[in-house]
Amino acid sequence: MSDYTKVDSFLEANMDKSLAELAKLVAQPSISAQKIGLPECAALVADMLRARGFDAQIYPTAGSPVVVAERKGKSDKTLLFYNHYDVQPPEPLELWDTPPFEPQIRNGKMYGRGVSDDKGHLAARLFALDALLAEGELPCNVKFIVEGEEETASVNLSKFIHENTDLLKADACIWEFGGVDHTETPMQYLGLRGIQYVELTVDLLSSDVHSGTGGSIFPNAAWRLVWALNTLKGEDERILIPGFYDNVKPPSARDRQLMSELADSSEEYKSRYGVPYFIKGLTGGNELKIEEVFSPTCTICGLTSGYQGPGSKTVLPARASAKVDFRLVPDQNPKDILAKLRAHLDAHGFTDVKITDLGGDAPARTDPDDKFVQLVCGTAEEIYEKPMSLVPLVGGSGPNHPFVHVLGLPVATAGLGYPDTKAHAPNENIRIDLYVKHARHMARVVREFGSR
């Protein structure tokens, strides 16, 4: 490996400037679920890239615009960074210690919605490039694809990638996220579960009715929804949709081995989230770790119907809905699951339950022995002072399927996350020490990738 003294000195000296740029990015709300601030944030991202000499273009889609940028480098190899500029909704607002879109630094952390997921990653990577550019040209071609719908299941990204394979042509890809676990070990996440997100809606009456009038004789949308949901999963957590498990590939012996080398998070989960017990009779160990990622899910993410304010209101609700996500494992497919869900509800007489498809991604994985993966792991070791843990599959989802299967890229992860980063929750934050470490790591990946 080459000498990184100058790079590291640059990053040390310019940290405040980079954090100020990140704060500006976080202060721009960009909530894809609520369609707030998306074109504004895309423009800001393009400006940040252009400031580094990138040719950055903003491409419209049926949803949020996609930013694609390229800057040539010494080698003819191309590294593609995938990031997203959209964030999760900030609600519940009352649980934030400081306002979500007014980023604040305190106790070595920066707080704000999106500071970790995913704006901090983007800012740290640009910071790494600043350090390399301070010494001359980039060591290799670098491309960025920064989308604005990752938090709403990247509904338009796969089509965009299919239609722009030349534009996005590359040799390897760094994924949007990564980080350390609760033992400060950096993680190499080699696969993502898929997802199918749906809203289930029952709409039976033209208005809410006094429950004294209709309670005994009118159909109740909330009851219909409860009964329909109840047919989807049993109290034993078994998903009851016929054929749901058909394409589930059980973890291989190698997967089980890799999983066994990972830290056990069970005690951490109990203290961090107040988890009172694990489901399916699990208590910890490798079985818990394997179940966490290699089993598909059916999660109720939200329920809404009728009166939800304080005290009592005696109404029979006209309408009820549930948000439900299915996490999918290789080789399940979101469209197949959607069709099976419809067939299941119909078979149980729930033709009155409407399904709205809020997006899906297929699961995908990268080979742990790929040499780009080895490069990312090798460069991390010096910085984090321990080897990266290889994680064959993680519980979260993302649009890695078209990167792996359409662009044909090895996809490696690296990032600034840590267990208390509270992505998707109030008081989302990053540790500034990990922000700088991620920039140091990325500078090494880009230079080493160009030189090999």
Next chain:
Amino acid sequence: MSDYTKVDSFLEANMDKSLAELAKLVAQPSISAQKIGLPECAALVADMLRARGFDAQIYPTAGSPVVVAERKGKSDKTLLFYNHYDVQPPEPLELWDTPPFEPQIRNGKMYGRGVSDDKGHLAARLFALDALLAEGELPCNVKFIVEGEEETASVNLSKFIHENTDLLKADACIWEFGGVDHTETPMQYLGLRGIQYVELTVDLLSSDVHSGTGGSIFPNAAWRLVWALNTLKGEDERILIPGFYDNVKPPSARDRQLMSELADSSEEYKSRYGVPYFIKGLTGGNELKIEEVFSPTCTICGLTSGYQGPGSKTVLPARASAKVDFRLVPDQNPKDILAKLRAHLDAHGFTDVKITDLGGDAPARTDPDDKFVQLVCGTAEEIYEKPMSLVPLVGGSGPNHPFVHVLGLPVATAGLGYPDTKAHAPNENIRIDLYVKHARHMARVVREFGSR
């Protein structure tokens, strides 16, 4: 009957003044479920009574204050009016054509939250007394009890009545509501179902969690709630709590006869509320009418959990809750039902489902052959030009149990309601013609009651 020419002329001449007083009362929000404006509204009601020479006192309770007022009359008989000044929450606000607390008259109707339930009744009754007072003394003693928690199950009223039996001593009672059905027939409602309103809450984690992390291994509050609710009632509408139906007294032959004389509302329900079908295989006729009131219910009035905004948010909710009301028929008892609900949930392993008691009332009925009931019916016939329909029991609930069983009063109903009055819904309204008819009716009831 005496001559009511002067009374009716007075009411015709002073209608606008009375409606202006009603509008002022409606413009004062008084939402018991949300604890908004209650003492202010009680003070306004007391002022309205004092303006008619009543000795009006405001009594504190553990909840909203109760207004009790008395004015002596010629006879030593006492008629007690029961009304309430609280209203239902106005939500969903976007469905109101004009703001709920800015009453408006258009097309012969007045619109506003509480204009029908129950402020219009109170104002029309005071208007009737104005007409009698214009001719001298009141024909009998008149008392009012106007509470502020009827819409939240009158949680403190029964205790207040038990502790103030002398203050409330009377010979007969006019109930807070009444009105005509869709054939313009005035209704005499002789009984009310009871109610037990509960909130069921599941609280499992310390915060919402990213569903990619917890979905496969953490317990989900929304799922626990769905499964718990599902054990309460089957898709066939049978309530599954052991012993729930134990004390249900089936309707007598006379009840069935009285019910058969009532109009069939089934087509009206379909057009007014968009009811697509009736549950339990009912299609109309006397069986539907009887089922509507003589069967107890378990109604989900509201569901809330996790993310409920637009689009998708991938969270595993820490908390979920449901509002549920049980309508009870003679001789069910709310405390007994509450205990059976707890035992049922525990027996099904749902010790994690917390029950919050949001109030209850026992069911109660008045004898259709009572002579005060006959007086109220007799005086109505001249005004509505048809005999009152005797309804042995209605679907709604109220605190009539202590009036019937503690104060020992016959309770008769009369009012200005009509089928499209939208009590508890957006665009609540009254017909002004029925407002005046109710005032004319009440003037007759008071004078005839004093003279017999």
